[in-house]
Amino acid sequence: MSVAKQRRISIVVFIDAMGWEVLKGRSFLARELPYRRKLRSVLGYSSACVPSILTGLMPREHGHWSFFYYSPETSPFKPLRALNLLPGGLVNRGRVRNLLSRAVKKAYGFTGYFQLYNVPFRYIHLFDYCEKRDIFKPGGMNRGKNIFECLEQAGVRYHVSDWHLGEEENFSRLHRDIERGEVTFAFLYLAQLDALLHRVGKESDKVDQKLAEYEQALRKVLAHAARHYEDVRMFICSDHGMATVHTHVDLIGKVEALGLEYGRDYVAAYDSTMGRFWFHNEHARERIRALLADIPEGRILSDQELHALGCDFDHHQFGELIFLMDAGVIIVPSHMGEKPITGMHGYHPDAPDSDASLLSNVEPPCDPKAIPDMFRLMRHEAGI
Ligand SMILES: [Zn+2]
Incomplete structure (x- = not known):
């Protein structure tokens, strides 16, 4: 425990798919985070929504939307076409596709999230991929600057999760940085709720369990931060909700x-x-x-x-x-x-299940109404 407390820390927690309708009827951190508002999402999947949160831009401006787009001239996947000659039962199994995705990511030096999903190998040479770089790193966007680039340029000491790692490891890393008391801005990335909601749907008890786990873990973050900082500001946001299929x-x-x-x-x-x-x-x-x-x-x-x-x-x-x-x-x-699958997102932003949420322990600055507004809020919190 440090003696001299830092003045202030702003902790932004991103919980993938923590939709407004997912939280409805559930008392997730209600006491700690009494400021609660709905945020309008952006049309597209997390591959479009997260870049909008990180840059404040719409998809047409940052250039991230669905992963695959038609572009035979620039497609890096021509060599993969040969896999079409192998029996489909072999190369199309989930586990084999995962292994192949990892090999392709490494061979091409992609640092972004890369998955071949179920794209047919006989057509893959017609497509290019829009997230080749790590969007959580400076220079990771196809166009525009993300918040991390802004923080580095302004010389702000910050913490950011590594999305390659598990949630437990990312919580530990955040605690370590809080302990040191040097950062004034932190971005915690949590993606497990999205995977669970796809599998079981938003009505399931398993979602209550997962939210209870997050609640406990985030209470610890708040308590720990309060020991090292005079002023702890927490904002939990999501990118979209989840509709039941x-x-x-x-x-x-x-x-x-x-x-x-x-x-x-x-x-x-x-x-x-x-x-x-x-x-x-x-x-x-x-x-x-x-x-x-x-x-x-x-x-x-x-x-x-x-x-x-x-x-x-x-x-x-x-x-x-x-x-x-x-x-x-x-x-x-x-x-x-x-x-x-049971749950899905990626529908029109007007659909109630598309709405994202913003929960905080202080009145959110800049009056955010849609997920790209999180960028302005984060800049404000970082003092840049
Ligand atoms: Zn999802």
């Missing part, structure tokens, strides 16, 4: 039934909640557009709407046409996975 749509099957040729007529990326299409001829564009317009469980996003959502990219980088499923509907199978 009620409907599966075989979008790939429907598109393939049109008899168009993938790669010659069109190219598609199938995320869990979005079909993204690129067209090589007008016939394919019309056929696919007409098919999608007839699917009641989702809708085509207009250019105008994509613009309003901050997801209108230069040269339609992430798709010339975006078909978004309604909340609770998933595309199965998709390029993200073959098996259905």
Whole structure:
């Protein structure tokens, strides 16, 4: 325990998928963090939302959205196409895909989060990947500066979790830095709740258990910080919530039934909640557009709407046409996975289950209303 206390520390805790609706009816740190507000999310998965939190920018500005995008000229994955010759039962098993993802990440020197997911090897040479660098490091963004770059430039001493490590290790590291009493800003990254919610859904008792664990661990952080700092400010935020899945749509099957040729007529990326299409001829564009317009469980996003959502990219980088499923509907199978799951996010930000949360022990500065506003809040807390 130190004798001379530092004046102030601001601790930002990021809990992936701790949605406003996930916390509803649950008393998570209610006494310690009485300031609670809903934050509007950003269209896309964590691969889009976390960059918005770290930069204050919308996806079209920071250039991070869904992981895979059509770009045969720049695709680094051409050598992987040969894996298509191996039996699918072997190379498409989850564990084998994980091992391959790790090997590819190492071979290409990617420092970001990299997963091959379920993207078919016969088409992988058509795609490039948008998170090649570690977004939690200075210089990690495709465009713009993240908070860590700003902190370093301003010479602020800060703590940040290493997302490669487990939660327990990241809690210990935070405690070590609190003990030293040198940092004035800390960012703790917690991702396990997201994985659990995907598996069991937001209504499960297991979610109560997990939140109780976090509650206990974060109380310890608050108590420990209070011994080393005069003023402890804590902000817990998330990137999105989690909807309970009620409907599966075989979008790939429907598109393939049109008899168009993938790669010659069109190219598609199938995320869990979005079909993204690129067209090589007008016939394919019309056929696919007409098919999608007839699917009641989702809708085509207009250019105008994509613009309003901050997801209108230069040269339609992430798709010339975006078909978004309604909340609770998933595309199965998709390029993200073959098996259905209980919870999913990546729906329209207007859907109540998309809302993120912000909990704090002080009135949050800068009146944040949407997740990109966290960037301004963090700068304010760091005094930069
Ligand atoms: Zn998730």
